[in-house]
Each structure stands twice: as structure tokens, then as C-alpha cells.
Amino acid sequence: MQAGLVVLCLGYVLSQFFRAFLAVLSLDLERDISAAPEDLAFASGLWFIVFAVMQIPVGWALDKIGPRLTSAALLLVGGAGGAAVFAAATTPLHISIAMGLIGVGCSPILMASYYIFAREYPPAQFATLAAVMLGAGSVGNLVASYPTALAVEWMGWRATMVGLAMLSATIALGLWLTVHDPSKVETERKGSLLDLLKEPALWLILPLMLVAYAPAAALRGLWAGPYLNDVFGLSSTQIGTATLIMGAAMIAGTFVYGPLDRVFGTRKWVVFAGNALGSVALGLLCLWIDNAIWLSVLLMAVVGFTGASFPVIMAHGRAFVPPHLVGRGVTLLNLFGIGGVGIAQFVTGRIHAATVHTGPTAPYTAIFGFFAVTLAIGCVIYLFSRDSVD
Numbered sequence: 001m002q003a004g005l006v007v008l009c010l011g012y013v014l015s016q017f018f019r020a021f022l023a024v025l026s027l028d029l030e031r032d033i034s035a036a037p038e039d040l041a042f043a044s045g046l047w048f049i050v051f052a053v054m055q056i057p058v059g060w061a062l063d064k065i066g067p068r069l070t071s072a073a074l075l076l077v078g079g080a081g082g083a084a085v086f087a088a089a090t091t092p093l094h095i096s097i098a099m100g101l102i103g104v105g106c107s108p109i110l111m112a113s114y115y116i117f118a119r120e121y122p123p124a125q126f127a128t129l130a131a132v133m134l135g136a137g138s139v140g141n142l143v144a145s146y147p148t149a150l151a152v153e154w155m156g157w158r159a160t161m162v163g164l165a166m167l168s169a170t171i172a173l174g175l176w177l178t179v180h181d182p183s184k185v186e187t188e189r190k191g192s193l194l195d196l197l198k199e200p201a202l203w204l205i206l207p208l209m210l211v212a213y214a215p216a217a218a219l220r221g222l223w224a225g226p227y228l229n230d231v232f233g234l235s236s237t238q239i240g241t242a243t244l245i246m247g248a249a250m251i252a253g254t255f256v257y258g259p260l261d262r263v264f265g266t267r268k269w270v271v272f273a274g275n276a277l278g279s280v281a282l283g284l285l286c287l288w289i290d291n292a293i294w295l296s297v298l299l300m301a302v303v304g305f306t307g308a309s310f311p312v313i314m315a316h317g318r319a320f321v322p323p324h325l326v327g328r329g330v331t332l333l334n335l336f337g338i339g340g341v342g343i344a345q346f347v348t349g350r351i352h353a354a355t356v357h358t359g360p361t362a363p364y365t366a367i368f369g370f371f372a373v374t375l376a377i378g379c380v381i382y383l384f385s386r387d388s389v390d
Contacts (some may be wrong), residue, residue, distance in 0.1 A: 078105025
């Protein structure tokens with residue numbers, strides 16, 4: 001299991017990279033193929049939406065086929081194939097097609113590891129193991145910042161994407177060779193996704209899952225680039241440095257969140273406190289939108305840190321999922337978490353297009369305000385949820 005989990009972690013590094021690298025490439029893509037920020041918002045949103053929709057067949061495949069074939073085949077076809085399409089892109093439409101394919105390729109990676117954790121390890125360790133995988137894989141967030149900016153500067157974005165296609169294919173082969181499927185649960189109980197949706201406890205957790213990850217992922221994955229360039233005039237390498245700081249904060253947040261449910265004996269209040277602070281940070285970004293570069297980067301780092309509650313929310317929801325439906329359970333939660341980012345990217349792309357001519361700060365004030373309000377609403381609904389500690 002250990003070798004397979006290491007390779008799954010490498011695959012998740014790729015997944016984190018692909019959801020975050022457009023922020024650094026935004027200026028180059030606008031210059032070379034006329035891809036405006038709203039075009040990239042659509043492409044980024046498509047990645048998340050496709051990724052989210054894929055959670056339904058991925059959940060079935062994990063329970064019925066196992067993580068080995070599911071992860072290896074999809075990463076090879078979607079990840080490597082999508083990166084190759086991206087490298088050959090000549091229009092914004094090609095970027096969107098490529099990002100959709102890459103979303104297919106990345107969709108099973110994290111859930112394959114979570115499936116193994118849920119089936120092979122004690123339930124009390126799930127949040128910590130999930131956070132470690134998320135935090136280690138989030139190195140991709142760092143690679144998608146300053147290092148990517150340097151790679152693009154040295155050899156161009158097309159050659160960079162060709163290299164990523166080759167790397168994706170190599171990791172897919174590694175998954176096939178090293179991942180081992182856990183033994184199947186022996187039970188006469190039948191179940192489906194609909195059975196999970198009948199669980200009342202999940203419906204007070206899913207709304208926060210829908211909005212909690214979206215601000216950090218959307219800012220780090222796209223809006224940090226246009227915002228820092230339009231408002232403060234930062235270059236691609238300077239944007240790379242700023243997103244590196246935010247990416248590091250997201251990794252730190254993941255590791256900090258991981259054990260807190262056992263430290264404090266609660267998952268609900270750990271999640272609520274972190275996300276409430278994130279909503280406040282987004283509100284302050286709106287108020288101080290053009291105050292100072294260092295302040296904006298600091299607040300984006302706070303958003304990234306507090307937005308790393310994903311594994312604890314996942315553990316909270318997973319506690320209400322029966323063992324024989326664990327594959328579909330974790331992927332249902334992931335569908336909401338990732339799908340929320342996709343929806344948010346589509347909405348914020350429209351917000352940007354509608355406000356771009358009203359001044360350099362107006363689009364980003366509206367975008368950050370949208371995230372602050374939706375996150376606050378999610379926190380209010382979550383207050384009524386039932387706590388879970390294994």
C-alpha cells in the first residue's frame with residue numbers, strides 16, 4: 001500500500017498543479033492566443049465542473065473496480081491527453097477543451113487515496129491521513145507558482161505543457177504498477193448514491209462543502225494573477241512569488257487543520273471557526289482592495305490558510321457514510337467541494353466581464369465580495385449540523 005500511496009501523492013501533486021497554474025500563465029495566454037480573464041475563468045471552471053461530475057462514476061468505479069485501474073486509466077487518457085491538447089492550443093476554446101480533459105484525468109486521484117484510507121485505516125485517523133495527503137500533494141500548488149513562471153520564461157508555455165503531458169503518462173504507469181486494491185466489503189446490503197442523499201446529517205454539511213474550498217481555489221487558481229496585474233501592475237514572475245506565498249499558506253493550513261479535530265474533540269467547531277475567519281479575510285480584501293500589495297498578499301494567504309478545511313469537512317461527512325458505500329460517500333462530498341469551485345469560476349467570470357469597464361478595482365471587489373457572502377451563508381447553515389468525532 002505504501003508505494004501506491006506515494007505514487008498517488010505524486011498524482012495529486014499534478015492535480016493541484018493543474019487547478020492552479022492558469023494564474024501564472026494568464027498574461028502569456030492573453031498575449032499569444034487572446035485568452036481574456038473571463039475565458040480562463042471559464043476554462044478553470046470547466047476543469048472543476050468536469051472533475052466534480054466525474055465523482056459519480058469514479059465513486060462507482062472505486063467500489064466496483066478498485067482504485068488501481070480507475071486512477072491509472074483516467075490519468076493516462078485525461079491528464080496526459082489534456083496536457084498535450086493544451087500544448088497545441090491556438091484559441092481559448094482549445095484551452096477549455098484541454099482543461100476539461102485534464103479534469104477527467106485528475107478526478108480519481110485524491111479519492112482513490114481517501115478510499116484506501118477509509119478501507120484500510122481506523123476511522124479516527126481519517127482526517128489526519130486525509131490532511132497529510134492533501135498537504136503533501138499541495139506541493140503542486142507551489143510548483144504552479146514561481147517555478148512555473150520560471151519554466152515558461154525559459155522555454156515557453158507550450159514546451160512546459162509537453163513536459164507535463166509526459167510526466168502525467170509516467171505517473172499513470174506508476175499507479176498501474178504500484179497501487180493495490182483493498183479487499184471488498186462482504187455485505188448483503190445494497191446501496192446507491194440516492195441512499196446517501198437520504199441521510200439528513202449530510203445535508204447540513206454539503207452546503208459548506210460547496211463554498212468552503214471555492215475562495216482559496218479560485219483566487220489561487222486564477223484571480224490572483226489578473227487582480228495583482230490589473231490593480232498593482234505586477235509581472236508574471238512577481239505574481240508567481242505572490243501565489244507561492246498563498247500556496248504555502250494553503251499547505252500550512254492543511255497540516256494545521258488535520259489533527260485539530262482530535263486535539264479539541266470536535267470537527268464541527270474547528271471547521272466553523274476557520275471558515276468564519278476566511279469570510280472575514282475576504283471582506284477585508286474588499287475594503288482594502290488597492291491599499292498595499294503586501295496587505296493584499298497577506299489577506300489572500302489567510303484565505304488560503306483558512307480555506308484548507310477540506311479534509312476535516314470530508315471526515316465530518318464520512319462519519320455518516322456506511323462502510324459499503326464509502327467510495328460513493330467520499331466522492332459525493334468531493335463532488336460538492338470541487339463542483340462549488342467550478343460554479344464559482346463561472347459566476348466570477350461573468351462578474352468580471354460585467355464590471356471590467358467600471359474601473360480596475362471594481363471587478364475584484366465584486367468577486368471577493370461574492371466569495372465572502374457565499375462562505376458566510378455556508379457557515380450559518382453548517383451551525384445546525386451534527387458534530388462527529390470517531
